[in-house]
Amino acid sequence: MPPTARRPLRPLRPLRSLKSLVSSRPAGVPAPAVLLTVVLFAVAWPTFHLTHSLTPVLVPVLCATGTWPVLTMHRRPTTSWAVVAASCLVCVPLHDSPGFALGWPVTFHLALAATLAAVVLQADTVRVFAAVATSTLLMLANPSPVVVGWVVGVLLWSVFFVLLRWLLVSRRQVRAETARASEQSRLRVTAEERNRLVRDLHDVVAHQMSMIVVQAQSAPYRLQGVTPAIHAEFDSVAGTAREALNQVRELLGVLRSDAATGATTPVGADQIEPVLTAARRAGMDLTWTVTGDLGRLDGTTGIILQRVVQESLSNASRHATGATVLVRITVDDDTATVVTDNGPGVDGAPAVPEHGGGTGIAGMAARVQAVGGTFTAVPATDGGFTVTAAVPVHVRSRKTR
Structure with a gap:
């Protein structure tokens, strides 16, 4: 039998595995935070013994407390920073490399910087001040002749993110003011257009109805042979037109944006009988x-x-x-x-002109x-x-x- 063909081994693809890990992150956790946490923990565990001395069983636990809080810094920035800072402080007595300038691993230092930035950007003023002050004091625990440099570095890092926070707040305020100004401008344009329509309606409708009132009131004096009954009819027409004119003016006044107050013709159940009486009086x-x-x-x-x-x-x-x-x-x-x-x-009664399209x-x-x-x-x-x-x-x- 011919020898069985052996299938070549597929090469490992760590990059694809890393992508799948990032894509399966918990809901609500940003992908950059997951990626940073994975990288920091993957580097911290195997390199911890190079600068510090600890029982191997406890190394992954301490590395986890020093790097994993990066995952939660966007939701609980102060708590995440506090856990990382405590892990850094625990590492100080474990330091056994005289040539190493930090009292804790570099990965812990990067996690501390990330969580401190999250506190400065998100927390209230008291917590920001406490986190910056504590981080500055923590730098004094470094076994290094350049402690002042670490202190200045923390302060400059904090000032940078304070300025960034002010910039973001200012931009949000500018956007809010712009949106508010746009809304006010839209309302002003709408009010001006409404007032223009009100003026046009008043000029046309009120003028014509005023002419009806004037004609009805002056007709008995302009025409010959007006009997008392016809005179009363003209008075009724004039009264009805005057009441309608008042209602039109009041309704137009309500539409005006600058009408703060104004009387309106009473409406409701109390006015039903006056309406009936006016109709009977009109004939x-x-x-x-x-x-x-x-x-x-x-x-x-x-x-x-x-x-x-x-x-x-x-x-x-x-x-x-x-x-x-x-x-x-x-x-x-x-x-x-x-x-x-x-x-x-009634047959022969004068018909009122029709207006199509009534509603x-x-x-x-x-x-x-x-x-x-x-x-x-x-x-x-x-x-x-x-x-x-x-x-x-x-x-x-x-x-x-």
């Missing part, structure tokens, strides 16, 4: 009934009910001119209900459904229209004195 054939106490409703429920009544009456005046309108409002323990029922418009019904439905209520708006069998809105009752809170 609408309107009848209403209220069952229950409107005063017990909270602000949100009252506003929704008022807006539903207001929009329903507006729709009836536009689409069913001259029709009889019946409004029923019922407030019980759980629900407040508004039913607005208008018949068909009155959609707006009412959105308001009611936003608080968990129900809303319907359907044509009636007699040619009219019926709007029904039911809103959960939230009792108005009473302030205690």
Whole structure:
């Protein structure tokens, strides 16, 4: 039989093993810290006997306490530094190499420098001062004629990282100030744009509505043969337009960023009956009934009910001119209900100009459904229209004195 072919041995690849060790580091530990710890421990163990004398069994233990804290210096910098410093101090009486200028191995010294830098960068001022002072005193334990050099080295090392810490803090503050300035600039631009739109709306809408008020008030004096009934009708138109103008101005004032305070037209359940009275005074054939106490409703429920009544009456005046309108409002323990029922418009009554794209019904439905209520708006069998809105009752809170 031919001799069995022998498979050549694969060469060892320590670099790949080191990479796999670093990649399998504990969660949250930076890869450079793992790499530095592995290198320091791998060098400290076999070279410890060259400068110090210790029982071989205890050498890896002492080398571990002098190098492994590098793994935790990013989370517990003060504790890591303290363990390394204590390991260095333990090594001082074990020193047995007169030509060696350190009282502890070089690997311990590098670990001490790394953990001290972590303390200076992360710890509070008291701990930084304590760590720097203790490290400086520790340098006095070196059996070397150049102890002053080691002390100066610790101080310069610490000053460098203090300056680095100030630089990092300053950069964070600059970034925060830049972000704050950008946000303020964005808000200022938004406020200026909003104010410009408010001014434009005021110039257009308020001017036109003011002209309506002026024309309605002056019409009885400009026209001939105005009867008292027509005069009263003009007064009603002028009053309604003036009230609408005031509401527009107040709403625009709320939008202004520089409006710190300002009166607003009252809205809520208390204003439902004034809305109904104003509609009847304007000439609408309107009848209403209220069952229950409107005063017990909270602000949100009252506003929704008022807006539903207001929009329903507006729709009836536009689409069913001259029709009889019946409004029923019922407030019980759980629900407040508004039913607005208008018949068909009167033949020959002057039609109100249509404006396409209206969102009155959609707006009412959105308001009611936003608080968990129900809303319907359907044509009636007699040619009219019926709007029904039911809103959960939230009792108005009473302030205690």
